[in-house]
Amino acid sequence: MAAATVLALLASTAQAAAEDAAPVVAAKAGKLEGKRDGAVDAFLGVPFAAPPIGALRWRAPQPVEPWKGLRKAGAYGADCMQWPLDAPPSAAYVRPVSEDCLTLNVWRPAGAKPKSKLPVMVWIYGGAFAMGSASWPVYEGANLAREGVIVVGVNYRLARFGWFAHPALSARDEDGMLANYGLMDQMAGLRWVQDNIAAFGGDPANVTVFGESAGAFSVNALMASPKARGLFTRAISQSGGGQKGFGRRLDTYMPEAEKTGLDWTRSLGIADDDLTAMRALPAATVLGPKDPLVLGGIIIDGRIVPQPVDEAFLKGDIARVPYMVGANSWEDSLLKYIPGAEAAVIPAMGGNAAPLMAIYREDGAVPERDAMQHLWGDAFMTAPARFLARRSAATGGPTYLYHFSYVPVAARGKIPGARHSAEISLAMRNEVSGAQFEEGAADTPMAEAMSGYWLRFAKTGNPNGTGAPEWPRYDAKGDRLLEFADQGPVVREKLDKDAFDMIDAAYFDRTKLTEPKP
Numbered sequence: 001m002a003a004a005t006v007l008a009l010l011a012s013t014a015q016a017a018a019e020d021a022a023p024v025v026a027a028k029a030g031k032l033e034g035k036r037d038g039a040v041d042a043f044l045g046v047p048f049a050a051p052p053i054g055a056l057r058w059r060a061p062q063p064v065e066p067w068k069g070l071r072k073a074g075a076y077g078a079d080c081m082q083w084p085l086d087a088p089p090s091a092a093y094v095r096p097v098s099e100d101c102l103t104l105n106v107w108r109p110a111g112a113k114p115k116s117k118l119p120v121m122v123w124i125y126g127g128a129f130a131m132g133s134a135s136w137p138v139y140e141g142a143n144l145a146r147e148g149v150i151v152v153g154v155n156y157r158l159a160r161f162g163w164f165a166h167p168a169l170s171a172r173d174e175d176g177m178l179a180n181y182g183l184m185d186q187m188a189g190l191r192w193v194q195d196n197i198a199a200f201g202g203d204p205a206n207v208t209v210f211g212e213s214a215g216a217f218s219v220n221a222l223m224a225s226p227k228a229r230g231l232f233t234r235a236i237s238q239s240g241g242g243q244k245g246f247g248r249r250l251d252t253y254m255p256e257a258e259k260t261g262l263d264w265t266r267s268l269g270i271a272d273d274d275l276t277a278m279r280a281l282p283a284a285t286v287l288g289p290k291d292p293l294v295l296g297g298i299i300i301d302g303r304i305v306p307q308p309v310d311e312a313f314l315k316g317d318i319a320r321v322p323y324m325v326g327a328n329s330w331e332d333s334l335l336k337y338i339p340g341a342e343a344a345v346i347p348a349m350g351g352n353a354a355p356l357m358a359i360y361r362e363d364g365a366v367p368e369r370d371a372m373q374h375l376w377g378d379a380f381m382t383a384p385a386r387f388l389a390r391r392s393a394a395t396g397g398p399t400y401l402y403h404f405s406y407v408p409v410a411a412r413g414k415i416p417g418a419r420h421s422a423e424i425s426l427a428m429r430n431e432v433s434g435a436q437f438e439e440g441a442a443d444t445p446m447a448e449a450m451s452g453y454w455l456r457f458a459k460t461g462n463p464n465g466t467g468a469p470e471w472p473r474y475d476a477k478g479d480r481l482l483e484f485a486d487q488g489p490v491v492r493e494k495l496d497k498d499a500f501d502m503i504d505a506a507y508f509d510r511t512k513l514t515e516p517k518p
Contacts, residue, residue, distance in 0.1 A: 022074070023111070027196045030067040035074040036110055040142045043106040043200070044135075045077035048192040049185065051100035052157065057279045057286075058164055060175035061102060061188040077103035079133040080158045081283050083290040095135060099283055101155050104189050105134055107141035108150040112201025119459045120202040122193060122232065123153045123428075124186055126213025126239075126421065128337075129296030130159040143429035147455050150202040154189030156182040156218075160286050163296035165257035166265065168275050179257060179299040183225070186218055187304075190231035208234040208458040210324075212424050216240030217298065217309070220388065221251075223319045224312035227304050234461055236324040236454065238427070239331060239420055242310055242384025251298035251308055310384070313391040314513060322461035323392040324454075326402030326481070327385040330417030332377030342369075342376035349379070350509055352502040359499050378496070381420070383503040386495075390476045399474040400463055401481040403495055409442035412486070423484070426450045449489055453482075 023034045023041040034043035049061035056062055078098035112118055123139055125132040133139075134153030141151025156162060162182030170178055177184060194204045209232040211219045216237040222228040223235055252260075262272065268285070270277045298305055312318055335341060346353045360371035382403070389401040404423045407415060422439075425431050426447040431439040439447070453463040453471060463471050469489045471482040479494045508515055 024070065025199050027199060028066075029064050031070045032073040033070050034106075037142065039110050040145045041108050041110050041112070042142065043073040043108075044075055045103045046073050046106065047077070047102060048104050048154070049102040049188050052102060052161075052181070053099045055279060057099065057161070058166075058169055058181060060177045060181070060184050076105065076135040077101060077155070079135065080155055081161050081287050082127070082131040082133075082158050083287065095133060099161065101157070102185060102188070103134075103155055104192065105141070105153045106150065106197075106200055107145040107152075108200050108202070109145055109148060112150070114199055114201060116201035117198075117203040117206070118201050119149045120193060120197055120204070120207045121149050121151045121454075121458045122190060122207060122209045123151065124156070124209065124211030124215035124218045125153070126211065126215040127158070129163055129182060129214045129298075132158070132214070138425050138430045139428065140430055141428070144451065144455065147451070149455060149458055150197065150200060152189070152193055152197070154186055156185035156189070158182060159296045160264075160288065161283075163257075163299060164261055165254055165299055165301070166261035166278070167258050168273050168278070169261075170254075170258060171273070172275060177227075177301075177304055179254065179301045180304045182296060183218060183221060183298065183304060186222065187225075187228055187231060190222075190228070194231060205233065206459075207232045208236060210236035210238070210454070210458075211240075212238040212421055213240070214296075216325075220309050220313070221298050221305055223321075223323070224307070224309045224317060225304050226306065229319060232319075232321065234322045234324075234458065235319070236457065237326075237385075237388065238423060239327045239381050240325070240385070240388070241327075241381050242387060251300055251305065253300045254302065257299045310387070311513065313388055314515060316391065316395045318392065318395065318397075320395045320397045322398040322400075322457065323389075324400045324402070324457055324463065325385050325388050325392070326404060327381040328418040328420055328422060329382075329403065329405035330377065330415065330419050331381035332373040333415075333417075333419035334380075335373055335376070342373045345372060345376040345379055348510065349375075349503070349506045352506045356499060356502050375499075378499065379503050382496070383500040386479075386500055387504060387507075389474045389481075393474050393476065398461060400457070400471055401474045402471075403481055403483045403492065406443075406446050406484045406486055408439045410440060423450065427454045446484065446488070450484060453489075 023036055025032050032043050032046060034041050047064045049064055050056060078101050079095045080101035081097050081099055125134055125139055134155045139153055144151050165179040193207055197204050209219055209222060217240040219235050219237045220240050265278055300308060349356055356375055357371055360375045389399050393399040404418050406418055425439045427450045429447050429451045431443060431447060452468060456465045457463040472480040472491060481492055481495060483490050483492045
């Protein structure tokens with residue numbers, strides 16, 4: 001064999017070995033060895049804060065302890081403490097839970113270099129602030145990463161571990177931040193991105209935070225938090241909800257939260273000032289029995305969350321960044337987990353209850369209970385999405401409103417609309433068949449369309465691009481949005497305007513707030 005041929009063969013072999021080698025990145029806390037899967041590198045279970053256990057339970061996330069040598073990052077860390085899931089997105093999904101759960105996952109295009117400056121998308125999962133994980137199959141970021149972005153999924157503390165106030169904690173005030181430990185975890189994950197993502201090939205000046213359900217409400221809270229300014233440059237809120245017509249707020253004032261915490265510790269026989277005993281409680285005791293009406297949630301602490309999130313939007317006290325927001329056509333599918341909650345919508349609507357029910361009953365064609373449930377879903381999710389879009393647009397921030405009504409091909413004729421959370425698998429290109437998701441290969445065109453909008457928004461702040469139907473920038477006067485319908489993306493104008501105007505009017509009447517004129 002000629003020398004030149006041998007050299008070429010050796011060079012080719014060396015190149016192939018390099019391409020197959022496990023990727024290594026030098027993060028600030030130490031070197032990480034991920035894993036390569038074709039065109040994507042994954043770094044999983046990366047600690048971004050010290051384990052919040054023992055004396056660090058109910059503390060702001062503390063710095064992670066640096067390590068020496070090479071740390072393996074090829075497997076997910078534990079999920080945060082939570083109840084067993086009734087309907088996970090994949091029947092095969094089984095993960096251990098632990099208080100030691102403050103890890104994140106990074107997916108990037110294979111071989112991305114520190115100077116690549118790729119756009120970054122940081123995912124905040126949903127689950128009523130009481131369940132969920134960054135390692136759910138439907139949240140994997142590999143398929144988006146193949147399109148030229150870096151995806152980061154952040155774990156955060158849940159239920160009573162993540163959202164808890166108590167007079168003894170307030171008196172000690174160890175970190176100058178209280179109660180919203182789950183939100184602090186999300187911000188710590190975003191700070192980790194600012195400090196480390198360039199080493200992975202990402203651009204810390206181009207970070208989109210996006211989430212769904214409780215994750216989307218968290219995104220809205222981050223928009224409203226002065227402590228989160230500068231941690232992201234764009235935001236996407238998918239079915240984040242609001243306060244209208246639900247009967248149970250998604251945020252709580254500090255005195256009420258402190259009383260709830262005090263009542264709980266007293267029920268366990270713990271002295272009011274005994275933080276040591278509180279932090280020594282078994283994790284299972286802290287988690288408590290599963291109860292869908294006793295979940296976590298944002299606490300208005302005056303520091304991280306200075307005011308209710310909807311009021312911050314109303315006043316324009318929010319990050320003025322490009323903002324995408326929307327909800328789904330069958331949000332009342334959530335009532336499966338909180339049956340009977342729709343009863344709160346009628347008293348919440350006040351004098352508008354009767355005309356609203358007339359709209360939703362369609363002159364008697366729709367059964368009363370079905371109409372009430374649909375009104376509940378719109379009042380909880382869909383009308384608030386329009387409200388949030390209106391207020392974001394009023395600040396001058398580029399705003400894009402969507403309505404997701406697409407029903408997977410395999411589910412058509414079986415369900416009345418797009419269930420809560422059904423858009424995730426399409427936007428993230430993870431069509432996962434299972435207990436909650438019916439998407440499959442037949443839904444690829446919609447997945448390509450949706451993920452395209454999400455990716456373009458993350459890359460440029462504008463979801464539009466060549467060949468895609470134009471998504472109009474939102475303003476209250478035109479009231480135009482993009483509907484992801486069965487036939488594909490289509491522009492709609494003044495969607496359900498009469499009903500949503502009455503829902504808004506009931507909300508403002510009840511809260512004694514006044515919305516500025518558009």
